[in-house]
Structure formats: structure tokens, C-alpha cells
Amino acid sequence: MITGDEFDELPPMTVEQRQQLIAAADVIGRMGASLFEVGYLDDDAGRWYASARYAGRRVTSEAHASPWDAADTLARTLMDGGGCKCARRVTLDPDTPGCLWTRTGDRWSSSCAAEPIVVGGVVRRGDLNAMRAAYGERVTQVSNRADRRAKKPRRP
Numbered sequence: 001m002i003t004g005d006e007f008d009e010l011p012p013m014t015v016e017q018r019q020q021l022i023a024a025a026d027v028i029g030r031m032g033a034s035l036f037e038v039g040y041l042d043d044d045a046g047r048w049y050a051s052a053r054y055a056g057r058r059v060t061s062e063a064h065a066s067p068w069d070a071a072d073t074l075a076r077t078l079m080d081g082g083g084c085k086c087a088r089r090v091t092l093d094p095d096t097p098g099c100l101w102t103r104t105g106d107r108w109s110s111s112c113a114a115e116p117i118v119v120g121g122v123v124r125r126g127d128l129n130a131m132r133a134a135y136g137e138r139v140t141q142v143s144n145r146a147d148r149r150a151k152k153p154r155r156p
């Protein structure tokens, strides 16, 4: 997570830019990241990146003009198509069906009353079991084994 010291190394920010960065760090944390960082690749201009770690897997958004752009893009990628606790898919677009998440100031929030959120966009189907194991009760769309067993025809 971003610490005070690291914040001092970031370029001067407007209130809006700082809120964008804080909101991204906050929602990435709420999605269960074990690490979140923003950084700068020294050898080239406009190479800010943001990176998060989920269940041992690193997800990075690179080549941004600013740390707040990098963090915001990473957050949006992780949120979009994720699972909201209300059991709908998270959407960031009002015209797309699902639970609309919007940013107000330094906080992303859902349009429903259920807040917790599960990583979306970048997660491949094959990783879902690992995610479930890692996040336990945070994951909302856990397959219902009893239900599946009930549908299976019983052998005589």
C-alpha cells in the first residue's frame, strides 16, 4: 500500500489527482491485493506504472503519463467485470447492465448497498479457484456444490 514516505516521492498533485490515486489504492486494497505500488521507469519519460499482487500473481498497468493515471487504469481494469457482493457484475459504464461503480472524491463505491468487490477484468477462468481459496468469504460467486450434486443423477 502507499505509505506517507512514498507519497512524498510522487510529483506534485492537484486535489483531484490525489483523490484519483487514493481511490485507486483503496479499491485495489478492498479487492484483496497483497501489494499495491506505483513507480516510475527512469529511462524514459511518461513511464509511470501501477502494480498489484493478487493470490501471488502480479498485475501491472504500464506506460502512463502520471501515477494517478497508472493507478486509476489499473483499478478500472481490475474492477470492470468483477463480482460485486450484490451478485451482479461490476460495470463502470452506466449503459452496461450490472452494478455500477462510480468514484466520488477519494472513494469508489457501488450503486447497491453491498460493498465488497472481487477482482474482475484480468482474471482468467482458470484462476477463479485459486482466487476463491485465497479470498475465502470475500468471494461471492462461489459454486454451490450441494446444488450441483443435487442435479447429478444418482447411480442406482
Ligand SMILES: [Zn+2]
Pocket: 084, 085, 086, 087, 088, 099, 110, 111, 112, 113, 114
Ligand atoms: Zn453491487
